[in-house]
Amino acid sequence: MPNAARVAAHASRPVPSMRFRCPPSRRSPPMPDPNAHHVSSAVVITRPECMNAVAAEIAAMEATEVHAAESGRVIVVLEGKSAGELGNRLNAIAGINGVIAANMVFEQIIDTEAI
Template sequence: MRDVPNIDRRSVLKGRVHVPHHISSAVVVALPARRDEIGGRLAAMPGVEVHAGDGSRIVVTIEGPSSGMLGETLTTISMMDGVISANMVFEHIEQGEDLEP
């Protein structure tokens, strides 16, 4: 289940809803012969950006509305054929702006 932003009664009544944005970096270890192929598949995934690749390692960032979404994406990556492991290195939460509901 994906995380839902915490919306309280007061913020709804005032017409302000605060939506955070999550960003993480991860290192994906792939079979060296398939690194370029897997890098292309990762780049095609929503919210995933490939930044570098060397040997069997691929460095990516993952962005989304919740930690749960980042975890789901990382799990999907780790289960890809040719991927040996996928490990989150860092996570940051941008508090964002108050948005109209």
């Protein structure tokens, strides 16, 4: 049977029903650890002409530090109580006028009770 005929015969077969579906997860999301402190670094890529304004706007955010800004790149450290908090702040950074991309590079969770 030529390839074209084999492909056509296969394409015309009915799709088998999905009998083995996984049940929805019943687990609730994990509770945030009150002793956890999240620290993350990010690289923000900007339009070169907007870099200084973007860096100033990021520096004004709570629990966010600008460590360097050069050649359209801004190196940022974010701190917070959860990964979700850091992710929300990174999304806010990505929405600043002149930002091309904002990428989290590293995240560390510190147990404040152990310090």
